[in-house]
Amino acid sequence: MCGIVGYIGDQQASKIIIDGLKRLEYRGYDSAGLAVINGELKIKKGKGKVASLEKMITPSENGTVGIGHTRWATHGEPNDINSHPHTGQNGKLALVHNGIIENYNTLKKKLSDQGYTFYSETDTEVLTKLIESFLEKDASDLKKAVQLALHQVNGTYGIALVHSDFPDQIVVARKGSPLLLGVGEGEMLIASDASAVAAYTDKVIYLDDGEIAVIRKDDYTVESADQIELSKEIHELALSLEEIEKGGYDHFMLKEIFEQPKALSDCLRGRINAEEGTVTLGGIEGIMDQLVNARRIIIAACGTSWHSGLVGEYLFEYLAKVPVEVEYASEFRYKEQLIGEGDVMIVISQSGETADTLAALREAKSRGALVLGVVNVVGSTIARETDAGVYIHAGPEIGVASTKAFTAQVTVLTMMAIKLGLYKKTIDNKEAKKLIGELAQIPAKIEEILESTDEIKEISNLFSYAPNFLYLGRSYSFPVALEGALKLKEISYIHAEGYPAAEMKHGPIALIDEMMPVVVIAATQHTNDKMISNIEEVRARKGRIIAITNPGNEEVEDLAEFKSIVPETMDVLSPLLTVIPLQLLSYYIAVNRGCNVDQPRNLAKSVTVE
Numbered sequence: 001m002c003g004i005v006g007y008i009g010d011q012q013a014s015k016i017i018i019d020g021l022k023r024l025e026y027r028g029y030d031s032a033g034l035a036v037i038n039g040e041l042k043i044k045k046g047k048g049k050v051a052s053l054e055k056m057i058t059p060s061e062n063g064t065v066g067i068g069h070t071r072w073a074t075h076g077e078p079n080d081i082n083s084h085p086h087t088g089q090n091g092k093l094a095l096v097h098n099g100i101i102e103n104y105n106t107l108k109k110k111l112s113d114q115g116y117t118f119y120s121e122t123d124t125e126v127l128t129k130l131i132e133s134f135l136e137k138d139a140s141d142l143k144k145a146v147q148l149a150l151h152q153v154n155g156t157y158g159i160a161l162v163h164s165d166f167p168d169q170i171v172v173a174r175k176g177s178p179l180l181l182g183v184g185e186g187e188m189l190i191a192s193d194a195s196a197v198a199a200y201t202d203k204v205i206y207l208d209d210g211e212i213a214v215i216r217k218d219d220y221t222v223e224s225a226d227q228i229e230l231s232k233e234i235h236e237l238a239l240s241l242e243e244i245e246k247g248g249y250d251h252f253m254l255k256e257i258f259e260q261p262k263a264l265s266d267c268l269r270g271r272i273n274a275e276e277g278t279v280t281l282g283g284i285e286g287i288m289d290q291l292v293n294a295r296r297i298i299i300a301a302c303g304t305s306w307h308s309g310l311v312g313e314y315l316f317e318y319l320a321k322v323p324v325e326v327e328y329a330s331e332f333r334y335k336e337q338l339i340g341e342g343d344v345m346i347v348i349s350q351s352g353e354t355a356d357t358l359a360a361l362r363e364a365k366s367r368g369a370l371v372l373g374v375v376n377v378v379g380s381t382i383a384r385e386t387d388a389g390v391y392i393h394a395g396p397e398i399g400v401a402s403t404k405a406f407t408a409q410v411t412v413l414t415m416m417a418i419k420l421g422l423y424k425k426t427i428d429n430k431e432a433k434k435l436i437g438e439l440a441q442i443p444a445k446i447e448e449i450l451e452s453t454d455e456i457k458e459i460s461n462l463f464s465y466a467p468n469f470l471y472l473g474r475s476y477s478f479p480v481a482l483e484g485a486l487k488l489k490e491i492s493y494i495h496a497e498g499y500p501a502a503e504m505k506h507g508p509i510a511l512i513d514e515m516m517p518v519v520v521i522a523a524t525q526h527t528n529d530k531m532i533s534n535i536e537e538v539r540a541r542k543g544r545i546i547a548i549t550n551p552g553n554e555e556v557e558d559l560a561e562f563k564s565i566v567p568e569t570m571d572v573l574s575p576l577l578t579v580i581p582l583q584l585l586s587y588y589i590a591v592n593r594g595c596n597v598d599q600p601r602n603l604a605k606s607v608t609v610e
């Protein structure tokens with residue numbers, strides 16, 4: 001949700017922290033702040049983006065030890081007072097936090113009774129006073145005071161703190177929110193994710209839940225929850241700076257839409273062999289027997305990842321004849337979980353840090369189910385906690401609206417379904433060769449769509465100020481309709497709904513008149529006739545029909561007022577193509593409306609709190 005960065009070394013910390021916060025701004029961007037130690041504690045913070053914080057920094061904020069934060073508010077509205085870092089009573093301690101302290105009210109009351117005063121509405125400020133209350137008792141060990149304080153905390157946190165009495169260290173701890181250490185030459189960094197440290201080091205250490213670390217410029221120690229010193233593995237980062245820059249595009253979202261041919265080629269590379277009709281997925285080879293004998297598959301995810309899970313349901317049931325249920329992770333964790341031995345859960349997450357998906361994973365694991373992950377961010381918590389899994393290799397996705405991660409997730413689910421179908425002999429080698437052969441063509445077919453965006457640009461210019469949109473699709477195209485609607489909602493703030501086309505008659509058809517743009521996805525042969533009758537029903541109510549269809553689908557083209565043609569492919573693979581014009585439509589409409597495409601209001605790239 002929020003982004004945390006810290007630096008200790010010989011260089012000026014504030015510049016490095018500001019750079020890092022800018023890279024993490026997609027995580028939250030309603031306020032920002034930093035603290036440096038230079039003999040004493042210096043803090044600058046306020047409502048607004050990191051750029052406005054940068055303007056506030058003066059030479060007096062020089063210092064070679066510091067921490068910074070970019071916020072996505074959970075407790076207390078975005079304003080100067082509630083922005084981080086938060087300080088202790090005596091102005092020596094500064095702390096930044098990503099997560100939610102659930103019992104902060106109880107702790108606040110207890111501390112107020114002890115004479116501590118509070119200036120903000122945040123849960124985080126309670127942590128600073130709690131740590132200080134332990135330092136009152138023993139001022140010799142900052143880490144110990146933090147450990148004692150965290151023992152009293154319920155909730156999730158990724159925290160970093162500095163204290164002017166301990167100018168040679170930064171203390172960090174995590175439970176539920178991601179944190180990593182960047183190991184440099186004579187300097188150390190900390191961050192919520194690797195993109196903030198990639199410019200300074202390619203060596204990172206991922207902290208796990210319950211761990212606390214003390215970092216100094218030349219060394220670091222990491223302890224487990226029960227205070228055992230750990231020797232943590234140092235991971236080599238595969239991220240290049242170029243990958244996390246905009247590469248000449250106006251927005252990360254547009255760059256990531258146009259990166260899909262490469263992202264899917266990377267996702268397929270070394271995994272499919274069309275000649276032999278085989279799929280190799282190293283991350284799940286070892287559990288195929290359990291997958292083949294699975295009673296059922298439960299897919300759990302959130303947002304766009306939930307939509308790719310819905311496509312996965314169609315794929316697994318059609319290709320591998322295994323019953324699949326798709327759950328909103330946030331609902332799964334609080335309903336009666338009839339899951340256990342013999343069941344397989346697949347959790348899908350781009351960031352690998354989404355709190356509800358992580359909780360669903362842990363719930364399923366604790367009940368004996370095998371949990372597989374389909375994840376993008378390497379080394380993320382979900383990737384590390386699943387029993388096995390497949391990385392989607394889409395590269396860093398920085399635009400808050402997920403695009404290439406969706407198509408890469410669907411590509412991985414397609415490969416998994418083909419592999420399982422081959423294992424279960426529900427598809428034969430000939431079918432597999434045809435499927436894999438066609439899958440290998442998808443990157444080039446997406447390239448073809450991206451070569452001509454004029455049609456979709458023209459449509460977006462016409463409907464940029466439509467108050468509502470409706471998206472309709474059948475079968476594999478239904479999840480695509482949901483995804484198209486979500487993209488438009490997220491970045492243009494236009495109300496939009498996706499619906500199974502036949503379901504329209506049971507209510508939403510009442511919304512249709514000459515003001516309602518209706519996007520119909522008609523690119524699956526086995527439901528084309530039915531789609532045509534649904535388009536007729538929309539046309540009869542004067543809806544403005546925008547058809548996403550294949551070349552030569554005359555009936556649909558004749559019925560539609562506007563169309564965007566995508567190359568033909570097998571029905572099971574059609575979501576990988578039909579979603580592209582919908583991503584572009586939402587993008588161009590959002591740009592026309594002057595919206596902040598990469599950092600839409602009220603949203604954050606990875607939702608690490610419930």
Ligand code: AGP
Pocket residue numbers: 302303304305348349350351352353354357400401402403490604605606607
């Ligand atoms: C999609 O554009 C959104 N950013 C959001 O719905 C996202 O898909 C959801 O928060 C899940 O994120 P994850 O894939 O990182 O778990």
